[in-house]
Amino acid sequence: MSQLVHPEARLVDAATGGFLVGPSLRAAVDTAAGAYAGAPPGLVLTLLPNRLDAVVGYLGALAADRPVALLDPAAPHVPDLVHRFAPAIVTGVSTSAPPGYRAARLGPLGPVWVRADARVDGPPPPPPHPDLALLLATSGSTGNPRLVRLSRTAVLANAHAIAAALGIRGGDVAATSLPLHYTYGLSVLHSHLVNGATVVVTDATVMQREFWRDAARFGVTSLAAVPYQYEMLRRLHFNPEDHPRLRTLTQAGGRLRNELVADFHGRMAAVGGRLFVMYGQTEATARMTVLPSGALPDKLGSVGLAVPGGSVSIAGDGEILFHGPNVMMGYADTARDLARGDDLGGWLATGDLGHLDGDGFLYVDGRKRRIAKIFGVRVNLDDVERMLTGHGALAAVGGDDRVRLWIEGADEPARDALRAEAARRLGTHSSGIEVRAVDRLPLLANGKVDYRALDGVA
Template sequence: MSQLLGDGARLIDVAGGRTLHGAQLLSAVAAEADLLGSLPGGVLFARTSVDLPSVLRYVAAVDSGRAITLIDPTLDTDVLGGLVHRFRPAAVLAADAEPPNGYVARDGHWVRESAEHVAPHPDLAVLLPTSGSTGNPKLVRLSRNALSSNAEAIADVLDIDGDEVAPTSLPLHYSYGLSVLNSHLVRGATVVIEPAGLLDRGFWDSVTEHRATSLAGVPYHYEMLHRLRFRPEKYPSLHSLTQAGGSLRAELVAEFDELMRAVDGRLFVMYGQTEAAPRMATVPAEMLAEKLGSAGSALPGGALSILRDDGVETTHPKIVGEVVYRGPNVMMGYAESAAELAEGDRMDGRLETGDLGYLDEDGFLFVTGRLKRIGKIFGNRVSLDDLELAVQAASVGIDLVAAVPAGDRVTLFAEGADRDTCKAAARALADRLHLHTSGFDVRPIDAVPLLASGKIDYCSLEARL
């Protein structure tokens, strides 16, 4: 019996032109499990693309009890090498370059030569790196219970059943994309494995051909769909949109809510983090207008509170502090070395998110920024997230902007803007914060760099300063 494949689950492989379901799907997963079982002991690394082999490999690992780390296939070679050195995985699957010392190339994988290894904790199912293509990422340790409980909770709030059809609009190594996969498969729904990005014509051809019923995206995707004048009536089967991966400006939430309501559809705004497998809250579609700007209330089985500056947790309305989440989907903890893979649960179901926010009278969360997304302008602490939203709300013609700290001022990169527009944005920020305009360095950029998840690559922008 599969932990992830509910009765009726189907995988439609667009690139391969085939569909797997029933006994054929189970047989394909079993074959992958046999291959994984032939590898040395220890955690597995898998370069995970949006393709059928990656999905089968992931499902087989979970079902066979092999802890697996899902790796961005475009991950910087040096970063991957550092991870391999620190964690000594049994194998790096789907690795086509020359293997590092201690590994041999076998059937398109790197396989560790030594039998010596750290046995992962038996509850450990999936590990996900905490950062994108740069840096020195830690691994988030997710248990089998965290994966399954979050998948079931999401399926409940989104009413996912066997009639649903979800395309892979997000990378599968990204926690939100993985969550879409999990929550559909456990309910016996259909997942359309479409490697083309959401902004590619081929993706929308697949939406039409396979009668997709839902679509998941991060704020960047909705900004682009807004520019492209997306109209859901062109896709009659599409009845649900979900948005997570950061704060979407209120105007676009209202716009897409109205678009979906016009076709008897729904928009769900959601809130999550990789450390919570990953989703923690949702705004019911029927309450979006009433709760505009909210990240939602806690998922079934979860709870939200606010950690005050004095260290006391509260659910009292309008108290601003760090957002705390409790639930069965919270990670077991981080791993920075192979030894930590063997450790049990260090979190006890409680996660300090690093987000700042408050709860309203109905327990709905409003996120106001990140503890670490703070800059200084002439000694004044400012939220970089707030600055981005302020530029978008200033009506100067900038839709996509990314703010990074730059000493005693802030640099903001404005996509597609000219210098006059940038100057207007700097003046708007100066007026709003009552600070001198020289504190805001607004620069034009052809395209804001993105990670594979669709989130802004702030590390890349900071490197440009």
């Protein structure tokens, strides 16, 4: 996977102002790759914060041809995933090693857990498939997340496709405005490194002054954001004229309201800039379609055309189908699944409903499965209901970058308690949860909740 890092690619540490470019970046990645040589063979599980040393460690794992699973360092299910997937090494740790592992330090990787020769819970798993490169969690914070199995071909193909669709060049500078363990945030890193561009590594958010200070300091030219962040940027009166180097905005991670698409397109166009609306899934490595900035406002509401190398079609039931080299090998629920080959042959049934217009532009009309997004993170609405059953009869539906909970006969204190509990269990900000009371949940003839009726209530 050394092809992922262009010889002229550059990483900048926003905290220190230090940077790695060309030979120094290659040397740092090679050193990190060498550190994995002393660990047992198999999966590397990485708790990946937005830090330069962590990024180099991740790139080192890829360069060492180690399959690597990326997780949120604050994820509550890390111990469960360690148990289920039996990684050879866990990086980014800050607590004592669990049973079957020993604590160690591996050079630039810092503190790690290394799998013991004899695990207390059984023999080592079979070796991962040789094509496997990357694993990402796809079910948000609910339940026990499945991992998406991505091949080396998929990772490289999608990085090149995104770079081509967005016209990323060596002089472009992106900032890590999203978590790197999240597929959209990771794709920003990949698509810039593969084309010799610059990535400024920061853990500041677009709502913090530090982010914009660093954006000006390092000449950030493009910003990636999810719908919630665009809502916040409008409240903060974002003005592109205040950021003369920033001339590209990209949006994915859920549906952005047409009003905001038109608004931010207009703001960028007024200064000669661009807004790209995109559609993607972890199961397709990252992005499947891109709406060219020049197609706005004529194609308002569309998510665009398939990325280079991919194609989009619509099944008989309206489901969006994607075909391309960036489609996952399949899911993984246990360590044994890592040994499987490609289950899908490049075809992905997205679970979303949509249609194509006469020019081949895709429009997403809804969801086939009960999946919603909160700030770009996918959650299973059935899981949400199950985890909150102690609050009484309730139903969860998806909204614009939030989950709306309907609960029978709840007063204001009960609604506040439910909102706080849901935010805590989902590991998100309470602004991503809306709670409404209803005398009785609407039911279908078979006794199940009529979600369509709830979806249509303003």
